[in-house]
Amino acid sequence: MTHTLHRAGTVESLExxxxxxxxAAQGVNRDGAAExxxxxxxxxxxxxxxxxxxxxxxNAISVGQEKVLEGIRDNSIVHGVFTDADTxxxxxxxxxxxxxxxxxxxxxxxxxxxKCCREAGLQRHTVECSLGIWxxxxxxxxxxNLEISTMCGHGMVSFKLVDHLVEKVQKGRMTPKAAARELxxxxxxxxxxxxxxxxxxxxxxxxxxxxx
Amino acid sequence: xxxxxxxxxxxGECIPYCPMNALAVKDExxxxxxxxxxxxxxxxxxxxxxxxxxxxxxxxxxxxxxxVFSDPLQSHSTTGVPGRxxxxxxxxxxxxxxxxxxxxxxxxxxxxxTGTRFRDVEKVAMAVATLGVKFEDKNPVTxxxxxxxxxxxxxxxxxxxxxxxxxxxxxxxxxxxxxLKVLRDVSSKIDTVFSLDLACWVNEExxxxxxxxxxxxxxxxxxxGKTNAGLGRPLANLGK
Numbered sequence: 001m002t003h004t005l006h007r008a009g010t011v012e013s014l015e016x017x018x019x020x021x022x023x024a025a026q027g028v029n030r031d032g033a034a035e036x037x038x039x040x041x042x043x044x045x046x047x048x049x050x051x052x053x054x055x056x057x058x059n060a061i062s063v064g065q066e067k068v069l070e071g072i073r074d075n076s077i078v079h080g081v082f083t084d085a086d087t088x089x090x091x092x093x094x095x096x097x098x099x100x101x102x103x104x105x106x107x108x109x110x111x112x113x114x115k116c117c118r119e120a121g122l123q124r125h126t127v128e129c130s131l132g133i134w135x136x137x138x139x140x141x142x143x144x145n146l147e148i149s150t151m152c153g154h155g156m157v158s159f160k161l162v163d164h165l166v167e168k169v170q171k172g173r174m175t176p177k178a179a180a181r182e183l184x185x186x187x188x189x190x191x192x193x194x195x196x197x198x199x200x201x202x203x204x205x206x207x208x209x210x211x212x
Numbered sequence: 213x214x215x216x217x218x219x220x221x222x223x224g225e226c227i228p229y230c231p232m233n234a235l236a237v238k239d240e241x242x243x244x245x246x247x248x249x250x251x252x253x254x255x256x257x258x259x260x261x262x263x264x265x266x267x268x269x270x271x272x273x274x275x276x277x278x279x280v281f282s283d284p285l286q287s288h289s290t291t292g293v294p295g296r297x298x299x300x301x302x303x304x305x306x307x308x309x310x311x312x313x314x315x316x317x318x319x320x321x322x323x324x325x326t327g328t329r330f331r332d333v334e335k336v337a338m339a340v341a342t343l344g345v346k347f348e349d350k351n352p353v354t355x356x357x358x359x360x361x362x363x364x365x366x367x368x369x370x371x372x373x374x375x376x377x378x379x380x381x382x383x384x385x386x387x388x389x390x391x392l393k394v395l396r397d398v399s400s401k402i403d404t405v406f407s408l409d410l411a412c413w414v415n416e417e418x419x420x421x422x423x424x425x426x427x428x429x430x431x432x433x434x435x436x437g438k439t440n441a442g443l444g445r446p447l448a449n450l451g452k
Contacts, residue, residue, distance in 0.1 A: 003284075003296070005438050006324065006407045014436050025303035026350065028446050055284055062257075075287060077302075092441060103303040103444035113439035114418070125442035126304040127420045128316070128411035130434040131392070134399040135406055139326045150324050154284040154296070155231045155375045156254045159325050164228035186229070186258055188284050 003055075003153030004079075004107035004191050006130045008146045011109065013200070017151075017193045018088045018108035020044065021079040022100070029101060033074045036100040041069060043098060044080035047091045051081040053190020061185040061194075068190075081193045085112045092120035107191075148200050152187035161186070162201075169205035176202035213249055213256065213266060217241045220265035226255045231375060232327050242266075250327055250375045251279035274368045277330070281352065281374035296320070296378050297352035301411040306444035309348070314382045315422040316411040317345075317391060322376035323407045330356070330377065331370040332402040337363030337379045339398035343391060348380040385412065385421055389429035411438075 004019045022040040024033035037054075044052060045065070053059030057071030072078060082088050088106060095104055106113040110127060117124045133140065140146065141159045149157045165179040174182075180198035184190075213234075222240040229235075234248040235255060242265065256266045271279055280286050281296065299307070301316055310316035319336050322328030333353060341347075341363035347354045356365050363379075383391050388410070395408065410433070412422035423433050 005409055006434075007436060009436075011435060021302075023299065023302055025299060025306040025444070025446075028303075028306050029444070056287075092443075095441075095443060099445075100443070101445035101447075103305055104441045105302050106439045106441055107437070108439075109436045110420075110439060111435070113437075117439065117441050120441075122441050122443070124414050124418070124439045125444075126301045126310065126411055126413055126440040127423070127437060128301045128409050128440075129420070129423050129437040131408040131410055131426060131431055132434065133324065133405050133407055134395065135402050136326070136404055139405060140324070146324060153323070155282075155323060155325050155327075156252070156284065158229060158231040158254075160228040160230070160233065186254055188257070 003189060005128060006150055006153060007107070008143065008150045013147065013196060014109050015112070016083045017196050018082045018085065018106060019079055019191050020082065020088060020091060020104065020106050021077055022102040022104050023077040024074060024102055030074050033102065034072050034076065036102050037076050037078045038069060038072045039098065040095070040100055040102055041072065041078045043094055044091065047082065047087050049080035049082055050193060050195050051184055051190045052079060053188065054078050055189045058188050059185065059190030061181055077189065079189055079191050081191060083193065083195055085116055089116040089119040092116055092122060096120055096122060144200065144204050148183070148197055151192040151197065153191070154187070154189065156186045156188065157183055157192065166201055166204045166208060169201055170208065176205070213244050213251060213253065214269050215242045215244055216265045216267055219263045221263055223262065225260050225262065226266060229255045229258045229260055231325055248373065250282040250373050251275070252282035252375050253279070274372055277369050277372045278374055281377050296376060298348065298350060298378060298380055300380060301438065301440055303444060305440050305442045306446050310382055310411055310413065312413050313385055314412065315385050315388050316382050318409040319379040319395065319406045320376050320409065321379070321402070321406045322374060322404050324405070326404045327373050327375055328377055328404045329371060329373050330365055332404050333377050333379060334363065334365040334370060335402055336398055336406065337365065339394050340379070340381060340391060343383070343387065343394060345381040345383045345391065348382070351378065351380045353377050353379055385425060388422055388425040392426060392429060392431055
């Protein structure tokens, strides 16, 4: 449900992390939605997202643009990831003009998303916020790991994979950018922000005990 | 997930990819801890195995519950929605699922990254059911309930494990603090974590009332979240 909610991080980091996605509603406007969702993604691609994907198929890194576009179905959920709010506002404006009728959701800092909507001449309809993590929080890794792993809300980026890639970066076996791509390729939806992930991986590698 | 032990070379490259730590090398081969494996298939999809020894399995009930709740590429048969199987606020501009004056609440057990047994899902569902909340019809966890008034989940899946599962319901806005108190209480009785979502319509003053109520009751709301931009139209195909 909430695959893009609960992205952990500082305000400074989240200011460069936005997901815009679209889907149709079962039993209401889903029949024939595939073409509209494809048009949505084509519009997203004009704004140079740092990642994109469809929950039904895969992402920019794992399967590539052609397969994602080809694979879109009526029940697809199609995403693009951006690193600045101005681009999101311009994208929303074009989506408003396109009048596809699909529901569009912006994930990111709520104040920034509100500003983007207003700049595009839209009144936000519904907002969902995170009240955090409850229960056995002793099972969780450190905050820095969560800032990376929570970018995939379906849990496809394991805590251990983050640690594994940090170690590879630390030992000079992988660049932060390559590690971020490896990590992002596992998130089918394409909602991991590889630029933000690379920054966070580099920081973890530099500051973790044992760093050279 | 199964490992073709004839093909496996025991390199262990797949181990970090498993979110449940269910893979280990033993006797020079990779082994799957079937009790912990949630059948999310990410070790397979990642393509990390150099000899293609990781193989998806055809699962039968009740084990197939693991895969449908954990592998985002699968759509839930009860809702037709991939991922965790619910549209929640994403399409609220079209469906009106969470009405004005109500809060939508989702308790995603096992997230982030810890996984959950359905017995813990049941504990949470039964706790909030005591408040008379209405569980969401188009949600796959609701479809596993044998009694929607009590939140009881069918016995044959209780020991199954998923990467995460979402208990979803709505409640009048004024009940938000009471619901959160019940969730706070039950959170100490489960053997996993949950991530908690709170959603509602944005009112005429551009305020999010559910958030205000939660914060007034002493709960912290994250500054980031999801905003439905209001572009959905119920009859999107008209005039195409």
